[in-house]
Amino acid sequence: MWLHRVVVLFVLAILTPSLTAFQSCGQDKQCVPYEQCNEGLMVDGKFYPDRSRTTMDEQCHYMEKCCNIQDTLSTPTLPAEATNWPCGGRHDLWYYLRPLGYKQREAKFGEFPWLVAVYGAEGYLCSGALITPLAVVTTAHCVQSVEPGKLRLVAGEWDAAVELEPQPHQERSVTESVLHPNYTQMPLAHNMAIILVDKDTPFQLTPNVQPICLPPPQMSYNYSQCYVSGWQRGDFGGSAILPKRWTLYVLPPDQCRAKLRLSFLGRRHAHNDTLLCAGGDKGDFVCGDVDMAAVPLMCPLSGHDDRFLLAGLVTRTARCDGPQLLGIYTNVKIYRQWIDLKLRERDLDIRQYMV
Template sequence: MWLPKIVALSLLCSVKPSPEAFRNCGQDKQCVPYEQCNEGLYVDGKFYADRSRTTLDENCHYMEKCCNNQDTLPAPLLPQEVQNWTCGGRHDLWYYLRPLGYKQQEAKFGEFPWLTAIYSKEGYLCSGALITPVAVITTAHCVQNEKSESLRLVAGEWDAAVELEPQPHQERSVMELLLHPNYTQIPLVHNIAVILVAQDSPFCLSPNVQPICLPPPKMVYNYSQCYVSGWQRSDFGGKAILPKRWTLYALPPDQCRAKMRLSVLGRRHSHNESLLCAGGDKGDFVCGDVEMAGVPLMCPLPGHDDRFLLAGLLARPVRCDGTQLLGIYTNLQFYRQWIDLKLRERELDIRHYMV
């Protein structure tokens, strides 16, 4: 009888903000993160930083405040409970962080803590989702031409242009790349891949690094208000490289099939349970990057408005004309047993993503 090897991954590492050399923003003043400036209020023993901005603050990054040297505080400690969270949970301590010109299209810091950036030697490839401290899931289309040793994963990333976030991102090399054995591009089926890092160097669970739940094979849930989020390749090289977010809804199979046949896939399109359709108002995020892949489709867990499961991974946008968009997603519920099998074969703990 096969027995799983339970690895206490959350105990193998700790995350501490890396020390930064603060730069001057005035006489006896320096640019520091909001939480490290003793300008705010203490309520019931908890410190609430002053997040208003003054003229002097404009000399600092939007994640920083111009603070008197004598008022600079040490970096805050992480809440201990973050390692005991269930999958799909989020921490809202830093939702106030937003770039200049914020238009409700960018994800906030820590809003989707399972969101992972996947890089090759040439640069950013696509997005993925963390499902355990050693496993990230994405589309096979994203990584099909890559070797495991050429890939690196970055979890807890937010603004990829700077390193000023309240909690640092974490980078890991890839140990193994698992593409679905039956993946094909034409027709587009079984578009899924699991990326593994070494068991002795897992991602450390923290407020901005958490696994997302995977839907059980028989779960029935409502996809009425879901989100997609990820980075766009076209943003890299800019002053701010933030993950975008967009609200979508998933479609029942019969409606999905009908809409697919009206799109570029044609009347003979055969929809199956391995695919999921999601649509909504048109946004530049999904339709603005034809090479975008692996963007997670995240939907609320039934009975939990602020706990999420991974419903799908963007395989391709199929209709971006007009005011409405439509996209095809790899249906994670259909592949749950395959994912479980691949991790169990390697004696990896699957409880991190179990509802």
């Protein structure tokens, strides 16, 4: 009998949250992740969790809630894994996560679930976009001088300063970097690369880790509300390291050519369709001296406000000294056939990014 009692107590100790596992924020209260707090209202048989913040919550990290100990769950309540969602879908389930000083220029958790942080041995290098569980696209400029074995990819990341997100990020090592064979720095052209992870350890698709769609080669751009999102290298080392976001629009090819020739590329610039121009309001995230390498430009899929295509990758940061902002991006649709070919050569499934 005594042995049975010991076993029961041991099991209860595992299943019950420890009173010392979380920071205290008041009498019989502790700081826990939002998903582990069972406080809220029951309306018509449906439970609505309380996501509001009070003065008690301010004693906790912004990704935690000051919760009654008796309402603390042993395991978080999270959405089921998403393995069959269509590409390019945003699943903004955690809009309530807002750090102190949050502004609209920061992305929300899970807002762009294909966003990937690319790291080298010395730290963050650039952004990228997940197109399949085994492949990320970025710029050749970002990874050309780094051996694949020294690269690592982090998907599902949000606040890179902490590990309190409601869904964990995923980290993978790199097995191969495929640079476009015609990539050149001067003049800057064909700035495109594919980064591949081990077939035995693909990224697992979850609400905060999803592939983005790639545009078919024949698609015409007519997008008035697109986004760029990614991390700024200068933010690393801060107390909160969130990806920024900004709204832009894609310029028609003829306007792009004219603006490039009038700007820093000169009148003799022979523009081709491998480059894409974007304009919009000026801001810290998209202007000149900020290192935002390979930040993806994402535009809505026609007829689907909540699904996105990867239109471009930052090739050169915007010039903001003129009357209008001008950003230069690698035109992803031009490289769609090359991306398809390189993945098929490696016997990889390309269906995940197909519209």
